[in-house]
Amino acid sequence: MAITAAFLPSIDFLNTLATAGVLAYGGYLAVTGAATVGVVTSFLLYVQQFFRPIQILSQFYTQAQSAFAGLERIFLLLDEPSQLNDAPNATQMPAIQGKVTFENVKFGYNPEQLVLKGVNLQANPGQMVALVGATGSGKTTIINLILRFYDVSDGAVKIDGVDVRSVTQASLRRQIGIVLQDNILFSGTVAENIAFGAPYATQAEIEAAAQMANVHEFITSLPQGYTTKLGERGAPLSQGQRQLISIARAVLINPRILILDEATSSIDTRTEALVQDAIARLLQGRTSFVIAHRLSTVTQANQVLVIQQGQIIERGTHAELVSQQGIYANLYALQLGAATTQ
Numbered sequence: 235m236a237i238t239a240a241f242l243p244s245i246d247f248l249n250t251l252a253t254a255g256v257l258a259y260g261g262y263l264a265v266t267g268a269a270t271v272g273v274v275t276s277f278l279l280y281v282q283q284f285f286r287p288i289q290i291l292s293q294f295y296t297q298a299q300s301a302f303a304g305l306e307r308i309f310l311l312l313d314e315p316s317q318l319n320d321a322p323n324a325t326q327m328p329a330i331q332g333k334v335t336f337e338n339v340k341f342g343y344n345p346e347q348l349v350l351k352g353v354n355l356q357a358n359p360g361q362m363v364a365l366v367g368a369t370g371s372g373k374t375t376i377i378n379l380i381l382r383f384y385d386v387s388d389g390a391v392k393i394d395g396v397d398v399r400s401v402t403q404a405s406l407r408r409q410i411g412i413v414l415q416d417n418i419l420f421s422g423t424v425a426e427n428i429a430f431g432a433p434y435a436t437q438a439e440i441e442a443a444a445q446m447a448n449v450h451e452f453i454t455s456l457p458q459g460y461t462t463k464l465g466e467r468g469a470p471l472s473q474g475q476r477q478l479i480s481i482a483r484a485v486l487i488n489p490r491i492l493i494l495d496e497a498t499s500s501i502d503t504r505t506e507a508l509v510q511d512a513i514a515r516l517l518q519g520r521t522s523f524v525i526a527h528r529l530s531t532v533t534q535a536n537q538v539l540v541i542q543q544g545q546i547i548e549r550g551t552h553a554e555l556v557s558q559q560g561i562y563a564n565l566y567a568l569q570l571g572a573a574t575t576q
């Protein structure tokens with residue numbers, strides 16, 4: 235791998251130099267009569283023929299190098315630990331009721347460093363659990379484990395008493411709805427984007443879901459309505475509109491468990507009100523885990539889990555935690571208080 239990209243221009247340079255040399259000297263010989271023009275011309279062709287394979291070789295080398303770089307990235311992706319295999323005897327996850335338990339869960343993205351250091355929690359069907367804590371405390375990690383994007387190092391994550399490692403990932407994940415801050419829409423029509431998790435949904439079902447998500451009116455106001463094509467990452471929709479579409483997507487799946495990462499960035503007030511209203515409706519009757527940034531969410535939660543450095547350090551309702559005058563009360567006064575008065 236000692237040959238660098240500089241090799242290619244230098245070959246071109248040598249080629250030009252040789253051509254110029256042959257032209258100059260050949261021209262001189264032709265003028266003085268020492269060689270015919272035909273000889274000089276064929277010599278020029280020989281020079282070209284001499285350099286062409288080298289040029290091709292160096293081009294090939296550059297291509298090979300970028301192919302190797304690509305290959306390296308492919309292997310990085312393949313090595314991602316999130317590519318878990320189903321157990322050989324994995325069964326289908328039965329229809330989820332909505333109980334989620336963490337039994338002394340320990341987990342690290344790499345073996346040397348535990349990120350979750352013994353987490354115990356139980357969410358009963360229909361309960362709303364708010365996860366609160368500083369950046370890096372482990373909130374997203376807890377959610378990753380519910381979806382089994384990673385396997386626990388110790389302990390167990392169970393849904394309705396079933397260890398998530400014993401069921402197929404597909405049967406687990408299609409029963410869990412996810413609404414993230416950065417919603418992933420793909421290029422396709424609005425209807426296709428809503429029906430992403432429910433490919434057999436009828437147009438009527440799609441529209442009902444959009445209605446529940448407060449986005450039906452907006453969609454019908456588009457020139458092509460539900461058949462409007464979206465670009466990469468949902469262009470040209472605003473962030474708020476993308477959120478509404480992903481809420482409609484979750485409504486259509488009608489999952490018993492819902493995961494919600496509340497947006498931190500503010501969207502315009504009207505859309506924000508639509509999003510809030512749609513989310514409140516979406517949460518109803520489902521077990522939900524919400525990475526909470528809004529005080530209104532936290533006050534409504536059945537359980538607030540305060541995470542610090544991979545451990546649940548306080549738990550209870552908002553009112554209970556405030557009256558404890560502990561870490562949450564401080565956090566609430568500092569962070570949540572500030573966030574809601576922005």
Ligand SMILES: Nc1ncnc2c1ncn2[C@@H]1O[C@H](COP(=O)(O)OP(=O)(O)O)[C@@H](O)[C@H]1O
Nearest residue numbers: 343344349367368369370371372373374375376
């Ligand atoms: N994919 C990853 N690989 C390695 N470390 C990670 C990865 N994701 C998160 N971490 C680390 O795990 C810890 C918890 O992160 P995270 O669960 O994302 O926190 P939160 O969501 O509360 O901000 C942090 O120290 C973070 O750096």
Ligand SMILES: [Mg+2]
Nearest residue numbers: 370373374375
């Ligand atoms: Mg996070």
